[in-house]
Amino acid sequence: MKPILILLGLLFCAQGVAQKYYTKTGKIDFEASVAAFEPVKASHQAVTAILDTDTGDLAILALVKGFRFRNALMEEHFNENYAESDQYPKATFKGNLANFSTDDLGEVKTYTANGTLNFHGQSQEITTKVKLRPEGSTHVLETAFSVAPETFGIEIPSVVSEKISKQINIDVVLTLIKK
């Protein structure tokens, strides 16, 4: 009798622990360049992300100060005038990969992710294609999408409006390891 109880107990324990993959050094690049003007782009190399492989839930967090521009003045303006990163230090995505199944983890597969993107204190629902592929012991999650700055309550002053694209392209690469 006792061994069965222990076995049952173990089974319940195993179910209670969710399988998670994560990274602390994910990459997000964004670009809002207009041809013939100085490139407006930045890169973040320390993005945190967690993928729950039981449910397909995906959470991403980029600390806004971590976006690095080649031009120091552009970085300063981005932080002070546009992202207002002192007031809104976090950019987050919380969503789910539709029809996700742990069984598919070993192969390259594209999912549709739905979720909420929060930036500059404003939220926006987004839907994007997410590619997940195994690489060694890791799983690489890639996605790219575009957003408009005004969606997040960011006004581009008319003086610079022609130097900044109306659509900002965002590239995400997360190399997830088992937690």
Next chain:
Amino acid sequence: MKTRTKWSIGLGLILLLSVFLMYNYIYQDHRDIASEAPAFTLEAEALSQAFETDQEKATKLYLNQTIQVAGTLSVIEGMTAMIRPNLFFALSETPKPSSKPTSGRIRVKGRCIGYDSLLNEIKFDQATIIN
């Protein structure tokens, strides 16, 4: 020399100077965290405690500041280092195997970029290991 020539030379110089100043302003250098004097020097435990007690207040105080932290090394991996209990550092370069500490007490200087509420960690970038 004619007055007009003098004027044009003067104007030319002013123009040159303003272009130079403008260029320097637009293409100014990034902060160099490694050579910056730390605004705060403190123990990892104390910093961790500050964020645990009041995340918002700690963020206001430490965000974007160059901070030197001392604490127990948890792990160094590639270009990242962890100090106990929950400090994460993105290093500006991969530590050389010869000078890479493996355990014990270390000091790291970096720029605080905020609190990671997914993993409950305080994050730094452009960090350098002092010893």
